[in-house]
Amino acid sequence: MTSGTLVAVQGRSANEVHTLLLTLAGRVALAGGSLEIAGAPVSRRGTDAVRSPEPWRRRVGFVDARPVLFGHLSVAGNIGLPVRWSGKRHPREEIGKLCRSVGLDAVNDCWPAELDPAEQQRVAIAMALAYDPDLLVVAADPGSAGLDQLSRTLVDLVRLEGRTIVTSLATPIVQAGADQVLTLLDGRPIGTNA
Template sequence: MVTALDGIDARFERATFTAVIGPSGSGKSTLLHCAAGLDRADEGEVIIDGTPLTGLSERALTRLRRRRVGFVFQAFNLVAALTAAQNVVLPMRLAGRKPQAGEVAAMLAEVGLADRAGHRPGQLSGGQQQRVAIARALVTRPAVLFADEPTGALDARSGAEVLRLLRSAVDRHGQTIVMVTHDPVAAAYADRVLFLADGRVVDDLTGPVGAEKIAVHTARLEESAR
C-alpha cells in the first residue's frame, strides 16, 4: 500500500495565494485533488468554504465544485468547438446560472482578451488559451481556485502573464488560490510556499519568498529524495 499523503494539516486563508512545491512523487497533485474534492481521502477531513466534503454524495460534491471551486490545469481543457466567450460561460451554464449582461465580456477583458471573445481555442496561442481557462475558472467567483502546473505548457513570457493574472486576482478581488508547481519562479508569486516530500509538509514559508530561496529548498528536498 502506498501512502500518497501522510498526516497533512493545512489551512488556506481567504485572499491568499499558496504555492505547493516538491519533488516528483511528493504528493503535490494528490493534495490538490483531495483538497478540491476530485479525489476522496481515505481518512481525515476536507472543508471548502465551511462545507465538509466527507459524506457528500457525488451529486452534491459536483454541485459544490461547480459553484464554489475553480480549476486551472496545465492542459487548458477548453472545448475546441466553442468560442472563448462560450468556454468562459460554460461553468455558469452547468451550474444553472444565467450570466449578467456584459459579465463574460468583462471577464475576458480582465485577462486581456476582450478582442478574442469570438475566437476558438485553435485560433489562440497557448498563453491566450490559458488566460481563457483562468477567466472560465474565475467567472463564478469561486471560494477557492486550484491551479495544477498552470504554466507548465507555456513559454517564459506567457507563463509570467498567467502568473501575474493569478496574483492580480488575489490582490484586486480577494481570490483564494492554491497552486501546484515544480517551478521556483512560479512559486515566488505566492504569499506562502508549502514544501512537500514523501506526502508530508516539510516546510512552510510565508511572506515574500524569492525564487532563489525556493530553488535552494527544492534542491535539498530532491537530493534527500534520491
C-alpha cells in the same frame, strides 16, 4: 488560509503535488483526515471523490494543466457556457468582465486552437470563476509557453479581486506573489514560508 491568499505548492514529485491539487478539487478521495473549505466540511476520510460535481464547482474551481475547451466555440463562447449555467443575470457583461480579469479581452473572438497552452488555461480559469468559487485550484505544466502572463493573472486575481488560489505553478512571479509556499515531501508538508 484566508480569503485573498495565494499558496504555491511544490515538491520533489510532481505526482504528489498534482494529487494534492486533485484532492482539493474533489477528484481524489482523502486517505485520512477531513477537508474543510470556508469552514464547511466537504469530504471525510475514506469517502469517495465528489459524486455531484455541480455543488462542488460552486465552492472549488479546478483548472488542470491541459484544460479541455470546446473547440467549436470562441473564447467568449467557452466562458459563456458556465456563465449561463450559473444563472448570471447579465451574461454578456459577465463574460466581458471574466475575459478582462484573466487578460483575454483582446482574444475573446479567437478559437481555442489559436491560443497557446497558458492562454487556454486562462480561458479555463475564467470558466471556473463564473461560479465565484471560494477556492480556485490551478495545476501547471512547467513546459508551457506563456507562463509569465498566467502567473501575473493568478497574482492579480488574488491581489485585485481577493480570490483564494492554490497552484503548482512555480514561476518567480508566483513565488514572489505567494502568501505561502507549501513544500511536500513524501506527501507531507515539510514547511511553509511566506
